[in-house]
Amino acid sequence: MPVTLKPLESYRDDFSFANSPAAIARFPFPFPDDHYLYSVNIEPATAGAPGSVFEHCFDIDEHYRSETAERARVLARDPQRFVVMPHMHEACWDALEMLMTHLAADYPEHFRLTRKGNQWTWENFALDICQRFTFGDADTLPYEPLEYIGRQVQGDFALLDQRDGDLYMDAGIVTGPADWSLAFDAGMSFKQWHAPVPMAHQMGVFDRALKYLLNIPVERPMRRLNWTMTINPRLDTSSETFHEWGHERGLVTADNVGRLVHLRVELQHMARLPRSNALLFGIRTYLISLDELATNPAWACRLHRVLRGLPDAIADYKGLTRYRQTVVDWLSRFDPEAEAAA
């Protein structure tokens, strides 16, 4: 079914972002269990059910216009959200090719790619773009290739150079990170940029994950879900802008919790870029307010149990500590067992 794109909504100031019932229904709720702990939760990114967020490698949904507009706004304010080191140019072209071919094949109503040798024509009907360019020649595009296509896709991207049995964050376009910064992590290795994460290192999660990632062949992409929480539907929670959003964690009350607090889920996509051998890491972020989430009481019940039992170290790391109890109290009404105990 073709995706219908909503008119512009905002991820800042008046926060007019909201999910339609269809978007709620396809939300990637990340908890298979009542308990959450870090694990190497990666699986082959095979085509999922039609209409689900797993159907295509790069999911386009109703928020497409708003998200691309938000990205343009963030990049205008802070060009550092795009990084490319000199040895990553080929990987950027690889990424452009991968994104354009998938988008054109999966969403023909919105995108079209015509290739005649190196002469490519890219059409984006949603954003009214028609671009002729020479593949491999950056002078024929208005931006660097990764930035060019990154501005037209939902989700952030990091490109990892593979060397020395490790991955290095040597390119990326990241305008909506969950409390980290591309400019800060640029050039770091897999374990270096994961250093702030509690517990997982000791559990051996990163050793195993890295080993697996290094061996991903072309055309065998993997995916995983990650989650955190965000106050307001704010996409840009980069460390650089912490002063703009950090204090909002103190605003949560029993009255506004359903509207203010959002579950933030990242659908991460890991794919080998064929010509450069770099790894593409896509981070597709989905936001849902607790009011929206509670329209599915089973989710609300599950989230109640997960948050109640979440290890303090993980809650702290995710920045939930100040408002976790308020959220747990609010969600308890959806948990039959909690009602009985109260």
Next chain:
Amino acid sequence: MNGLLDVRVAAVRQLTPLVREFTLEAEHGALPGFSAGSHVVVHMPAPGRTLRNAYSLLGDPAEAQRYRIAVRLQEDSRGGSRFMHEQVNEGDRLQLSPPANLFGLHSEARHHLLIAGGIGITPFLAQIAELERRGASFALHYACRGGLTDAYRGELAGRLGARFAAYDASAGERLDLAALLRSQPLATHVYVCGPQRLIDGVRSVAASLGWPQGRVHWEAFAAAAPGEPFVAELAASGRRLEVPADLSLLEALEQADVAVPSLCRGGVCGQCATRYSSGAVEHRDSFLAEAERAWQLMPCVSRGCAGSTLVLDL
């Protein structure tokens, strides 16, 4: 089989009495691109079983519409190279795993020193195409046996000029590794592909000259794929499953409608952990602790030992 590429042999060339080159085209659609240093695992439909060997892609990565591989006839027991030499002709069909690269060019090298022994020349053919395109500094040294394992030698000499040197063992020429490595500029990375003694030689000379390990690269094909057939018995029902060499235990269980949860299918996530009560296991996962392996295995990658019966708590 899931995710394999179907290809047709478009051309076969006998390069030397021992080396045969195959050009492969997609049966349908286009072949995926690849990076210099990549290999594919070729699945050969031998009578009664599937043979699998890994071969480097030797074509220019910029022209990925066709793949080229070169196969040296080996006197080995499994017979994959013999099959390729004797059974595979133009127009035949084969299956390939998608390309994977465990021998990529290092992005920080100032100079690339490539050392090939015999059929080990193949990954370097792709590498030099890439290095020439980048305008990078490199040299290729080729130890071979004239008329037998010196495929591409004439072509390379013409193309690379002073950046190429060949050492023909049958003419008594020797590659002096110590002298070669000693004369390299700082920040050189050395890459070696060929017989084990050449790889060992380069590694030990580099180590004795104090080269950091990270500057020494050798081709190590993933040992993962092929296995031996074995039998799995399900304790609950007494059912016996023959697990052929080309299926994982997990795939065999799935084909028999035995549900085992799985995620990564690569031995890292821990989902498919299964208890067993007897049998010899070849553990290939990176999840279980040594102690746990006494009673658990990961069927996505691990197998029963050849000829044995593995009794699973399923």
